[in-house]
Amino acid sequence: MKPKIYIDGQEGTTGLQIHDRLGERDDIELLLIDPALRKDIAERKKLLNSADIVILCLPDDAAREAVAMIENDSVRVIDASTAYRTAPGWVYGYPEMSKSQREKIKTAKRLANPGCHAVGFISLVYPLVSLGILPKNYPLTCFSLTGYSGGGKKMIAQYEQEKTPDLLAPRLYGLTLRHKHFAEMTEVTGLTRAPVFCPVVDDYYKGMATTVMLHDDMLCGKQTSRTIRDELAGYYAGQRFVKVAPELGSGYLNSNWGAGTNDLMITVSGTDGETLLTARFDNLGKGASGAAVQNLNIMLGLPEETGLI
Structure with missing residues (x-):
């Protein structure tokens, strides 16, 4: 049956x-x-x-x-x-x-x-906390860029049928720093210090890029962008939908990567002492x-x- x-x-x-x-x-x-x-x-x-x-x-x-x-x-x-x-x-x-x-x-x-923003944040932060690399009280900051479809029918209509000049550029929101995904982002990852999180909506239909920034000397052990990339790659090895880019990021990362799929791609970027983690996925797919x-x-x-x- x-x-x-x-x-x-x-x-x-x-x-x-x-x-x-x-x-x-x-x-x-x-x-x-x-x-x-x-x-x-x-x-x-x-x-x-x-x-x-x-x-x-x-x-x-x-x-x-x-x-x-x-x-x-x-x-x-x-x-x-x-x-x-x-x-x-x-x-x-x-x-x-x-x-x-x-x-x-x-x-x-x-x-x-x-939640969609939470998926991006948790995909980056949970493994590093679990592996003992990221202290639970680390002062995390995160911004997350999304297409307007995440706002539902009303926002879709605004962008597609009632567009005003202010909708042509990215718009920050959740400025109280207590977006509705905030609770799960903090609790699921086991953080004891709440992250500072700011979402951004832009003039494209779907796709999301969630980014977390780290100072390597505030992490546990001798970490670099490369070691963090390798640890995340090992953590997600064998997963069907979550992948880690093989090389450190350079150039541009488009925020509508993976639109129409259930895939999530993590890209680690950085320079001496600083690391940038970005999860890209379809906010209507994996999100x-x-x-x-x-x-x-x-x-x-x-x-x-x-x-x-």
């Missing part, structure tokens, strides 16, 4: 992308709601309790309400909102963190899909819907790349 999957909130940007990735597959049964009933509580509740795995693509409060409607104990949940990313009892959905994380995802009843499908595959015991590029 094919596993039944229900996407609650498939009308949004992430939900549509997940639906597109799952709609052509013949190894699952995709439960669909009548468009006229998509806000009908009774119909949604029926589908939420009929699926083997539910994928929630909803705002935080709506995601909490949906979880509360699930009474069938066998239903497993992947939530793409911010609501549960640091919640007790929920597994964080970045399988490349460690072997144990992938095993946790495989058996998870409740899984929180990572959202692609990650959800990868996690779904792991939970179903399927090859992780099933239905993904």
Whole structure:
């Protein structure tokens, strides 16, 4: 019997992308709601309790309400909102963190899909903390450049249909330094000192470049850009979707690298005493819907790349 999957909130940007990735597959049964009933509580509740795995693509409060409607104990949940990313009892959905994380995802009843900026940050910072290279109290700074699709339908319409001159240049946001991904960036990596994080949105559809800057003499051991690159390459060796560039960065790094895929590329750059770490990926791929499908595959015991590029 094919596993039944229900996407609650498939009308949004992430939900549509997940639906597109799952709609052509013949190894699952995709439960669909009548468009006229998509806000009908009774119909949604029926589908939420009929699926083997539910994928929630909803705002935080709506995601909490949906979880509360699930009474069938066998239903497993992947939530793409911010609501549960640091919640007790929920597994964080970045399988490349460690072997144990992938095993946790495989058996998870409740899984929180990572935030896009957080994926970039965690892919760079978690391994270095885990390897004992980056002190947990290091004063980290991070900026993360993203395409406008990460802002959802409203922002997409602004850039594509209602563009004003201020949208032609990069725009910094999250200026309170408490962006909604901030909590998971700090907690998942085990940092004891919160990073200073500033996201930037620019006039292109999708793609993300998340960058962390380091002073080598504040790290543990005698580190250089080359040793850090080699350590990260070893950490991610054998991973299907996360790769480390073989050479130190030079020239330009385009922030729309990997658009349309579930790939993430880490590039280490630097000079004497200073290192620049950059993770590039599709904010709608490894940063959202692609990650959800990868996690779904792991939970179903399927090859992780099933239905993904």
